Amino acid sequence: MTIDVSRTDLLKEIQALKKKSFIRDDMVARLCEAIQELSVREKELSAIMSGAKAVLGQKGFKESARAIFDYCKDLIGATSGYVALLNETGEENEVVFLESGGLPCMVDPELPMPIRGLRSEAYYLNQAVYHNDFMNSEWIDFMPKGHMTLKNVMFAPLVIDGKSVGLIGLANKATDFNDNDAEMATGFGELAAIALQNSRNLDQRVEAERQREKVIENLNEALSQVKKLSGLLPICAHCKKIRDDKGYWTQIESYIHEHSEARFSHGICKACAEKYYPDIDIYEDE
Incomplete structure (x- = not known):
C-alpha cells in the first residue's frame, strides 16, 4: 500500500489532531522530527541515486565527476569546491574542474597544488575531513595569495584499491559541516572513484583495441607480401x-x-x- 501525501500535508494533519487533543504534545514533536528525518533521508537517497546514474551513464570522467560533485554540493549545501586527481608523483593535485560559487578568485589555475594542509589528511587517512573556521585555522598559511575566502571546507577522498587517488573539495556552506555531511561526501567520493576506474578501464580497452587493430593490420600487410x-x-x-x-x-x-x-x-x-x-x-x- 502506497501513501501518496506530502510532508507538509502530514504536518498539517498532525497539527489538526493536536488541536482536537487526539495526540500529546511530545508525540507531535516526535512525529514532526520523524517526518523531517524521513524528508532528509529521501533527499539524500535521491542525490545518491542521481550520482549513481552519472556513473552508469559511461560518460568521460570529467563529465561524470562534475555531475557527482554538483549533486553532492547541492545536497550538503556547499557553494564552491572542486574535483582533483593525484598526479603521477603523488605530490600534487591536478584539478579536473573548479567551482568558485561566484566568489572572486585571483589564483592562477596553472599553479601547482601541493598535497599539504587539511587535504593531506584526507589523502593519508582515506576519509573525509572538515574544518568550520578555516580562515583561522593552522592551514591558512598554505593558501596562495588571491585565493577566495573559505569560511569552511571539507575534503572527501576518491579511494581505489585502498589508496586515495583524488579529492572532492567542498567549501563555504552557510552552516557548519557535520559528520553526516562527511558521510554523504564519502559516498559521493566512492561514486567518483568508480567513475574514475570505469574511465581508466575504458581507456585501457580502447588502447587495447587500437593495438589489436594495429597488429591485425601489420599481419595482413605481412601476409599480403607472402x-x-x-x-x-x-x-x-x-x-x-x-x-x-x-x-x-x-x-x-x-x-x-x-x-x-x-x-x-x-x-x-x-x-x-x-x-x-x-x-x-x-x-x-x-
Whole structure:
C-alpha cells in the first residue's frame, strides 16, 4: 500500500489532531522530527541515486565527476569546491574542474597544488575531513595569495584499491559541516572513484583495441607480401619442369619465383661437377 501525501500535508494533519487533543504534545514533536528525518533521508537517497546514474551513464570522467560533485554540493549545501586527481608523483593535485560559487578568485589555475594542509589528511587517512573556521585555522598559511575566502571546507577522498587517488573539495556552506555531511561526501567520493576506474578501464580497452587493430593490420600487410606454395605439384621425372594450373610445363625456377618470394642463384653440386666437368676439380678445397 502506497501513501501518496506530502510532508507538509502530514504536518498539517498532525497539527489538526493536536488541536482536537487526539495526540500529546511530545508525540507531535516526535512525529514532526520523524517526518523531517524521513524528508532528509529521501533527499539524500535521491542525490545518491542521481550520482549513481552519472556513473552508469559511461560518460568521460570529467563529465561524470562534475555531475557527482554538483549533486553532492547541492545536497550538503556547499557553494564552491572542486574535483582533483593525484598526479603521477603523488605530490600534487591536478584539478579536473573548479567551482568558485561566484566568489572572486585571483589564483592562477596553472599553479601547482601541493598535497599539504587539511587535504593531506584526507589523502593519508582515506576519509573525509572538515574544518568550520578555516580562515583561522593552522592551514591558512598554505593558501596562495588571491585565493577566495573559505569560511569552511571539507575534503572527501576518491579511494581505489585502498589508496586515495583524488579529492572532492567542498567549501563555504552557510552552516557548519557535520559528520553526516562527511558521510554523504564519502559516498559521493566512492561514486567518483568508480567513475574514475570505469574511465581508466575504458581507456585501457580502447588502447587495447587500437593495438589489436594495429597488429591485425601489420599481419595482413605481412601476409599480403607472402606467397605460399601448397598442395600436390606435378613435376616431370626427367627434366623437373612443373605443370601449372593451365597445363603448361614451366621450369621449376620460374614456377617457384612466380608463386613465392624465393629467388634463385645458380651453382653446381659436387656430383654434377664430377659428371659434367671431370677435368676440373671444383671441390678440391673441401
